[in-house]
Amino acid sequence: MSVDDQDTLELGALAAHAQSLGIPMPRVRRRRLAAEAGDLSALQWGEGDPQLVLLHGAGLQSGTWNGTLLRLGRPAVAIDLPGHGQSDHLPVDGYRVASMGDMVSQAISEAGWMVDSLVGHSLGSFVAARAASELGGVKALVVLDATPHRVGSRDPTRMHAGTLEQLVSAMRERMPHRDPRSLERALLRDTRLRADGLREWLWDEGFMDAVPLRAIERDSLWRFFERAAERVFLLRAERGGVADHEAEEFVSHVPQASVQVVEGAGHNVHTDRPEWLAEWLRDVLSG
Template sequence: MKRLTTGDGTRVAYRDRPGSVSATGPEPRPSVLLLHGLAGHLGEWDDLAGRLQSAGHRVVAFDARGHGESTRRPASVTRAAHVEDAVTLLRELDLAPAILVGQSLGGHTALLLAADHPELVRSLVLVEAGPARPNPELPREIAGWLDSWPVPFASLEEARAFLGHEAWARGLEKRPDGLRPRFDRDTLVRTMTELAAADGYWSHWSRVRCPTLLVRGASGTMRADEAAEMSARRPDTRTAVVPGAGHDVHLDRPELLHTEIEQFLADEPTRDEPTSR
């Protein structure tokens, strides 16, 4: 685990997996930056990150501000602050132009970054993520969800049974009374406030110019009409629906997600080739 400090003093924890030239030939493959969703942590990506690394990619995953080993109560949790953290990683670690893979809220961050910093992004993979529409009830819904967690959990098995994935359970921290989340509940609720009030981010979606793959779980929570509108506004967007997967496609079916990503990367034009956009 490594850390760097962003412009507003937030400490961001990250894990950097080196790529392998020999895995794919004389030239290294593009670097990948992985962005997790709300209440998540960088360890969620371990399975997919290992597959991408084995394919020759340098892979960096990080704990978003307010999560995991990053600053737990940062001064700002705006969308712009989350984007700036990712921008700092891309520049400080010399990753750009990189492939961004973001799930849920992390995918939203990746989308905004691709719109505002096109020079840093080679291609974009959105997993159950899009521009979204305003939902004033979202902070209340998130608060209710977090309050439903029966913490502290007595064991890893109990946490896994409630949260649904071992990877989520591994994101908890051990305290004297049991296992508790590595985030502050009120900070996460504040994180969703701007997203709930904004009138969507469709203008950002229209500004994205890099090759894009949109992945949905067959039983995920992303609305079908949102995905359809994304494709209508940018017809060159590649889409995939992963069977046997819900919102956490990267945890439910990491092998199929990796296959979709590799096929997408194999088919995308080089950065020097004109596209149909």
């Protein structure tokens, strides 16, 4: 399937999603953002400069924010991390947090955007922290269910390719609270059909080879968070992966940080509670 065909299907699914919510379809278009190491692909929402930039977690892509951004109704850019979605694949060394964060900050600067807020989920929060620390002047960094304690850990249950049924079953084992139909929609969006009839995730398999390199960066991640933004918000999922002592240590390292638990959410806060997150972000963006 060509990139244009993927975009057509993606925007068609997005329009159907908007219709199901009773929300007018906003202007959404695919953009290529230039950086020294390669191009990043992104979905730009709304008119004018974005008020916030959103970065997904490992193995996902920019469309994972669709439910939140449809409800938020603000200009925004959701970026495919390097090696994910339609962004360029890189050598393994390019998948270090610092390298990816530098690409994002360069892409934002090249686009001429003055971004006040960044939102990151899981691994994307570390990349957002690095990007924000490089950009300077960022007012708010929102961290969804992540602290540096577990960066560089590998999920042995993650399948890169399989039938749709196999991938849905594997995801349900990791997220038993998620509606199977919702998982199937997400998998259809985040995977592509191969010539052999199997579906594979839209991320570079080499991305996982960089897990040990990201583990080495753990100590430096604290410094990224410390200088990332005026305010840092850690949104812990009630059924997520951040333990109490990890949240406490996060605040001790990042004095401008506050912590809030998102009830009813698993690790993927933005897909489990998109209505709640959109309303919460609207309040933050309003100052």
